[in-house]
Amino acid sequence: EPEVTQTPSHQVTQMGQEVILRCVPISNHLYFYWYRQILGQKVEFLVSFYNNEISEKSEIFDDQFSVERPDGSNFTLKIRSTKLEDSAMYFCASSEAVRQPNTEAFFGQGTRLTVV
Amino acid sequence: GESVGLHLPTLSVQEGDNSIINCAYSNSASDYFIWYKQESGKGPQFIIDIRSNMDKRQGQRVTVLLNKTVKHLSLQIAATQPGDSAVYFCAEQYYGGATNKLIFGTGTLLAVQP
Numbered sequence: 001e002p003e004v005t006q007t008p009s010h011q012v013t014q015m016g017q018e019v020i021l022r023c024v025p026i027s028n029h030l031y032f033y034w035y036r037q038i039l040g041q042k043v044e045f046l047v048s049f050y051n052n053e054i055s056e057k058s059e060i061f062d063d064q065f066s067v068e069r070p071d072g073s074n075f076t077l078k079i080r081s082t083k084l085e086d087s088a089m090y091f092c093a094s095s096e097a098v099r100q101p102n103t104e105a106f107f108g109q110g111t112r113l114t115v116v
Numbered sequence: 117g118e119s120v121g122l123h124l125p126t127l128s129v130q131e132g133d134n135s136i137i138n139c140a141y142s143n144s145a146s147d148y149f150i151w152y153k154q155e156s157g158k159g160p161q162f163i164i165d166i167r168s169n170m171d172k173r174q175g176q177r178v179t180v181l182l183n184k185t186v187k188h189l190s191l192q193i194a195a196t197q198p199g200d201s202a203v204y205f206c207a208e209q210y211y212g213g214a215t216n217k218l219i220f221g222t223g224t225l226l227a228v229q230p
C-alpha cells in the first residue's frame with residue numbers, strides 16, 4: 001500500500017539552528033501538507049502546497065518556516081532559526097485532490113523535532 | 117514558562133464491549149468529517165469519514181454519527197479489541213475551501229482492558 005514517508009524520525013537540534021524535515025508524499029498525489037503536534041496536544045495545520053506554491057498557511061507558519069518541492073518526489077519543511085517552542089512532532093500529509101470524493105489525507109509517521 | 121499539554125479525555129472499556137467516542141466540532145460551515153486513530157509514536161490513521169449530507173455511515177466494526185444541529189460527531193466501535201487502544205481524533209473540513217485543511221479536535225484516549 002502506498003504511504004507517505006518522512007525522514008528523519010527524530011531530529012535534535014540546538015536553538016537557533018536551521019532544520020529541514022523531509023517527506024516523500026504518495027506518488028500520484030497533488031496536494032501536500034505539514035501539520036505539527038506538540039506533545040500531548042492536538043494536531044495543528046501549518047501549511048498546504050499545490051502546484052509549486054503555498055495555497056494556505058496558518059498563523060503558526062511565520063517567516064521562520066518555508067516549504068519546498070525541490071524535485072518530483074520530495075516535499076520539505078525548513079525552519080530557519082529554531083526555537084524551544086518548535087519542539088513537536090511534525091507530520092507530512094498528501095491527498096489526491098480537493099473538493100472531490102476521495103479527498104482523504106494520508107499522513108506520514110512523523111518527525112519528532114527536539115530543540116535544546 | 118513551561119507549557120503543559122492538554123489532559124486528554126480518557127475512555128476505558130473492557131475488551132468486547134462497544135465504545136462510543138464523542139466530538140464537538142467548531143465550524144457550522146464544515147461539510148466533511150473524518151475520524152483518525154493515532155497510536156503512540158505514529159501519524160494519524162484514517163478510520164472513517166462522513167459528509168454533511170449524511171447522518172450515519174458504517175464501516176467495518178465502526179459507525180460514525182453526525183448531528184449537524186448541535187455540531188456533534190460520534191464514533192462507535194463494536195466489540196472493542198486491545199488493538200483499538202489509541203488516541204482518536206475527529207477532524208473537520210470545509211469542503212468548499214481552497215484546500216483540504218483539516219481542523220483537529222482535542223482527542224480522546226481509548227484504553228481497552230483485557
